[in-house]
Amino acid sequence: SAVISQKPSRDICQRGTSLTIQCQVDSQVTMMFWYRQQPGQSLTLIATANQGSEATYESGFVIDKFPISRPNLTFSTLTVSNMSPEDSSIYLCSAEAWRGNYGYTFGSGTRLTVV
Amino acid sequence: QKEVEQNSGPLSVPEGAIASLNCTYSDRVSQSFFWYRQYSGKSPELIMSIYSNGDKEDGRFTAQLNKASQYVSLLIRDSQPSDSATYLCAVSSPNSSASKIIFGSGTRLSIRP
Numbered sequence: 001s002a003v004i005s006q007k008p009s010r011d012i013c014q015r016g017t018s019l020t021i022q023c024q025v026d027s028q029v030t031m032m033f034w035y036r037q038q039p040g041q042s043l044t045l046i047a048t049a050n051q052g053s054e055a056t057y058e059s060g061f062v063i064d065k066f067p068i069s070r071p072n073l074t075f076s077t078l079t080v081s082n083m084s085p086e087d088s089s090i091y092l093c094s095a096e097a098w099r100g101n102y103g104y105t106f107g108s109g110t111r112l113t114v115v
Numbered sequence: 116q117k118e119v120e121q122n123s124g125p126l127s128v129p130e131g132a133i134a135s136l137n138c139t140y141s142d143r144v145s146q147s148f149f150w151y152r153q154y155s156g157k158s159p160e161l162i163m164s165i166y167s168n169g170d171k172e173d174g175r176f177t178a179q180l181n182k183a184s185q186y187v188s189l190l191i192r193d194s195q196p197s198d199s200a201t202y203l204c205a206v207s208s209p210n211s212s213a214s215k216i217i218f219g220s221g222t223r224l225s226i227r228p
Contacts, residue, residue, distance in 0.1 A: 033216065103149050103161040
């Protein structure tokens, strides 16, 4: 079963700067997913990252704002660029996993506050 | 119309009773269905997945799927205070490049002692 290490766990950033979030999976996975979770809300899919190809972004999310790298089958990064207070949220990465049930497992999340 | 809909709750259930959580989805070609539990401040944790019509049981949890009605539910038997959390329904809908998981808004469940 896949275990995902995500970092940083939290950060406070100045508006206009960028933050890169990293996710390391302990096994090779084909697809990784990046989500955003606003306080008290559910998860919104930002993009799907396949190794060797460009990420596929959901409606409302663009590559210039949320560039994603997927250099190999165990690692991915999400950058939140030119941040504004509206970007304050929890960011989560996810990958396929088998833990008794087939499903998708999540990293521990990055709580981002933009001031 | 939202792709995955859940009643936001809160749903309050006495300890020891059955908690019933419901979810509907809009995409008829959806193939895989998941229930996640999320404690406050934590990331979602997979409880069950289901792919075929009918019931699937795992310990105190039973997932039910009805593709004709586009409906999936989760029953929690012998509810415990530790079951108090937000339960997220998720649906996998294949598109041209990859399957993606879409989440409902979640139902807050509170088990009262």
